[in-house]
Amino acid sequence: MRISKMVRIGNIEIGGGNPITIQSMTNTDTKNVDETVEQINRLVQAGCEIVRVSLPDLESAKSVRQIKARTSVPLVGDIHFDYRIAIEAIENGIDKVRINPGNIGDSSKVLEIVKAARAHNVPIRVGANSGSLPKDLEHLPKAQALGEAALREVRLLETHGFDDIVISVKSSDALETIEANRYIARLVSYPLHVGVTEAGTLYNSLIKSSIALGTLIIEGLVDTMRISISGDPINEVIAAKKLLTFLHLRQGPDVVACPTCARAEFDVEKVALEVEEKLAKVGKKITVSVLGCVVNGIGEGKEADVGIAGTKGGVVVFYKGHIVGTYPYDEGIAKLEEYVNQLVK
Ligand code: SF4
Incomplete structure (x- = not known):
């Protein structure tokens, strides 16, 4: 079994041999604090251990403070393009940020995020998605391209001396997801967030996710997981709990x-x-x-x-x-x- 580096997200440790944690993501407008808090609390009641919220703008990042005040689960902010949103979220108490350093812009902006993350002990999740691979990697087999693209993002953070990192390499294809995670797991020891991206509606997602996550969990490569399903995110948590139970990793x-x-x-x-x-x-x-x-x-x-x-x-x-x-x-x-x-x- 691969023992990854331990990373702390709020009051939860992932990696380092800790049990696999279940994640999901809200689909409310994050600026609507009441609705978002209500959904987060439902997710937690269902067994979700880490919740991600989309932060498409500064206003959403500002609402993190109110959401944190009314919830107790570690919160991850999903941020693209604008480094100021990441900094705002960190200053408002987010527990982890998910960014693509590649789409944040020049290195000085990435450095600003790194400085804020370091000051607040906030880890950063980076990675690659089969839908947005860099052009120059497209000639490689998909799984390798995903792994190499994720590695680039990791190196961007490491050049700033930052190693509080979680990695995800995601494809909407179950077998590619397996290969890409095996590839990156051989290269680095950071914890892996694993899931099939855009896995689809209930049946498609359950089958794809069981193939990919089931295999990777048995191989000991999963530190934290999300089963992505179109619709009510509560289903994601129910499915993840069942998968871990049927793999004898949880009581249920x-x-x-x-x-x-x-x-x-x-x-x-x-x-x-x-x-x-x-x-x-x-x-x-x-x-x-x-x-x-x-x-x-x-x-x-x-x-x-x-x-x-x-x-x-x-x-x-x-x-x-x-x-x-x-x-x-x-x-x-x-x-x-x-x-x-x-x-x-
Ligand atoms: S348990 Fe009985 S009813 Fe159920 S499938 Fe088997 S034979 Fe049919």
Whole structure:
């Protein structure tokens, strides 16, 4: 496993062997402090550990102070082109800035950001995105071009003696994301922020992100992650938590449910969704199995903490490996809920 350099973002450490942190990003107008704070708080409640906000102008950067006063999660400012926005954000309490030194302008402007970041112990995330690669790197294989482009940004900061750096190399292609991160991980020891950029709507993103992040997490290259999904950012956090749980890196619930077939004796999907909802905020390992019939239901039920399987005209309920009883459907669902509630306590 790669042990990266540790970087502190507010009260959170990333890299250096720390557990992988979950990030997401608000999609409110950052100048609208009430809406942004409300969304940040919802993200935190869902399990988000670092929140990024877009800072397209100076006014947005100024609102960082009010947002910080009403939230407790480390906040990252996403800044492009104008070094003054980065400085304003840093002076207003941002915990990390994400910039592209390449689009900030001449070296003296980058130096101004570096000075402010150093004075306030604010790390800088730099990197490269497949949509904005420098022209002179376009002849290289994409993954290598991404890695080299990110390295350039890193060197721009290092020439100013700055090494409080996080790197991201992003493509909207899952396999390119894997290759680019492997490439940069071989060259530098800074922590890696990993995600598939513009991964798309729910299905596309979940599949692409599971391929890319799943592989890179197993290889030990991910320090902090974002699953980017079009729409409500809460979904990003739910997906990230599930991915880490299914990779056994976090404690969390797992609802095992069958795909249903002609043998199904009850509405498996409905029950499974209700149980998932009930367990959404649980941070410990709980397995619940919901199977439409006893063909596999008995075995799965016995392995789960709580299980339910359809029988002729009813359901059989399991708790901690034992059959509790056979019930008419409604009574069985109520029993299942009762046991789930017991586990959640
Ligand atoms: S558990 Fe039963 S109902 Fe569900 S898919 Fe398997 S055979 Fe069909």
